[in-house]
Amino acid sequence: xxxxxxxxxxxxxxxxxxxxxxxxxxxxxxxxxxxxxxxxxxxxxxxxxxxxxxxxxxxxxxxxxxxxxxxxxxxxxxxxxxxxxxxxxxxxxxxxxxxxxxxxxxxxxxxxxxxxxxxxxxxxxxxxxxxxxxxxxxxxxxxxxxxxxxxxxxxxxxxxxxxxxxxxxxxxxxxxxxxxxxxxxxxxxxxxxxxxxxxxxxxxxxxxxxxxxxx
Amino acid sequence: xxxxxxxxxxxxxxxxxxxxxxxxxxxxxxxxxxxxxxxxxxxxxxxxxxxxxxxxxxxxxxxxxxxxxxxxxxxxxxxxxxxxxxxxxxxxxxxxxxxxxxxxxxxxxxxxxxxxxxxxxxxxxxxxxxxxxxxxxxxxxxxxxxxxxxxxxxxxxxxxxxxxxxxxxxxxxxxxxxxxxxxxxxxxxxxxxxxxxxxxxxxxxxxxxxxxxxxxxxxxxxxxxxxxxxxxxxxxxxxxxxxxxxxxxxxxxxxxxxxx
Numbered sequence: 001x002x003x004x005x006x007x008x009x010x011x012x013x014x015x016x017x018x019x020x021x022x023x024x025x026x027x028x029x030x031x032x033x034x035x036x037x038x039x040x041x042x043x044x045x046x047x048x049x050x051x052x053x054x055x056x057x058x059x060x061x062x063x064x065x066x067x068x069x070x071x072x073x074x075x076x077x078x079x080x081x082x083x084x085x086x087x088x089x090x091x092x093x094x095x096x097x098x099x100x101x102x103x104x105x106x107x108x109x110x111x112x113x114x115x116x117x118x119x120x121x122x123x124x125x126x127x128x129x130x131x132x133x134x135x136x137x138x139x140x141x142x143x144x145x146x147x148x149x150x151x152x153x154x155x156x157x158x159x160x161x162x163x164x165x166x167x168x169x170x171x172x173x174x175x176x177x178x179x180x181x182x183x184x185x186x187x188x189x190x191x192x193x194x195x196x197x198x199x200x201x202x203x204x205x206x207x208x209x210x211x212x213x214x215x
Numbered sequence: 216x217x218x219x220x221x222x223x224x225x226x227x228x229x230x231x232x233x234x235x236x237x238x239x240x241x242x243x244x245x246x247x248x249x250x251x252x253x254x255x256x257x258x259x260x261x262x263x264x265x266x267x268x269x270x271x272x273x274x275x276x277x278x279x280x281x282x283x284x285x286x287x288x289x290x291x292x293x294x295x296x297x298x299x300x301x302x303x304x305x306x307x308x309x310x311x312x313x314x315x316x317x318x319x320x321x322x323x324x325x326x327x328x329x330x331x332x333x334x335x336x337x338x339x340x341x342x343x344x345x346x347x348x349x350x351x352x353x354x355x356x357x358x359x360x361x362x363x364x365x366x367x368x369x370x371x372x373x374x375x376x377x378x379x380x381x382x383x384x385x386x387x388x389x390x391x392x393x394x395x396x397x398x399x400x401x402x403x404x405x406x407x408x409x410x411x412x413x414x415x416x417x418x419x420x421x422x423x424x425x426x427x428x429x430x431x432x433x434x435x436x437x438x439x440x441x442x443x444x445x446x447x448x449x450x451x452x453x454x455x456x457x458x459x460x461x462x463x464x465x466x467x468x469x470x471x472x473x474x475x
Contacts, residue, residue, distance in 0.1 A: 052313070054313050055474055056469065075311045075475055078310070090236050091314075093232035093235070094233075094317065096225070096228055101295070
């Protein structure tokens with residue numbers, strides 16, 4: 001269970017502060033897949049960063065009763081100045097996993113081959129997405145936070161992602177940011193629309209999508 | 216108890232991983248790799264010592280001048296490079312905040328530890344080399360030497376804990392910190408013996424905590440002939456509150472840290 005209680009977050013702006021989240025209340029139960037919908041700049045990534053503990057909210061509480069991944073996206077979670085292998089080594093170390101397993105999974109899942117010996121900053125966004133997914137999927141979490149990376153890359157990679165995430169980890173909870181309504185309606189059980197800094201919770205995903213489209 | 220032990224395990228794991236990562240990014244795996252960390256302090260200390268030797272002759276305060284300068288200079292270089300490494304260490308490592316088990320204090324501690332280990336290695340190496348050549352005495356009291364180092368290092372770490380968050384809070388501070396580390400030269404105790412200063416000057420420099428650590432090191436190396444002046448308690452009266460302040464500032468900066 002993850003519970004957000006009255007989360008506020010603001011950033012420094014030209015005049016005073018810009019409040020992005022104005023009191024978010026949200027809960028994610030074990031195994032629940034929640035889609036986070038909203039326009040660009042609505043605060044979806046900001047919210048997912050607070051839930052993942054990357055940034056700390058100005059006020060409010062986040063209670064995590066299950067292990068939560070870091071937000072999986074194009075940046076964050078890995079170091080651009082290190083190679084793919086070095087990143088895998090680092091993640092394996094801080095999460096206390098054997099590197100051999102990690103390496104095997106990453107090689108197998110990313111299919112990046114020799115590129116894993118290059119620095120990550122030379123990667124294309126598709127390659128980054130592959131690495132980001134592989135690193136976080138190699139460690140078992142109760143809840144995965146996915147920030148838009150789900151539908152990048154080629155057909156083959158998309159299929160792999162869907163299989164790993166939704167089939168092999170059918171009982172993992174997820175919070176997914178995506179603008180792809182097909183994926184969302186197929187896999188998510190609940191929808192949250194972020195608008196003007198507050199969260200509107202819809203118990204069925206179809207309801208959420210209809211509301212979002214009507215906005 | 217079980218959760219405390221688990222927390223300690225995670226802490227050790229994180230520190231180890233961060234150190235290895237920092238070493239790879241800074242020094243790479245090519246040629247001598249991480250041994251580079253002792254190259255800079257070594258070069259600095261040796262060049263300054265040679266300069267003094269050329270200017271002033273073989274002895275200073277009745278002890279070998281090369282040993283005197285090197286044992287005074289390496290700790291100062293440790294202070295200076297630690298402070299420089301601390302500046303903006305949060306923003307530079309912001310990406311690591313994606314992993315909740317990594318704390319901002321870990322980032323500061325790791326950077327400091329790398330400097331500390333590098334400078335200790337340089338110190339040991341040069342003392343051994345000079346010792347075999349007869350320019351460095353066998354320490355009079357190893358325990359005192361290590362105690363002095365501990366005081367000096369604790370002082371450095373306390374300052375670093377305050378500098379790191381302040382450099383994030385103010386751009387002006389970030390710019391002036393480089394210059395201000397030069398002010399440490401007279402207040403590090405590295406280039407004189409307190410016992411040989413005029414009493415007024417000695418009273419002033421003894422306000423500076425690292426001078427006490429330095430005097431302990433001098434005694435540890437050269438023995439009672441250097442007439443060491445130190446206090447065991449006084450440096451702690453600076454170090455402990457300074458560390459506490461640093462922890463509060465770090466916590467505060469972490470709350471408002473914006474991460475891409």
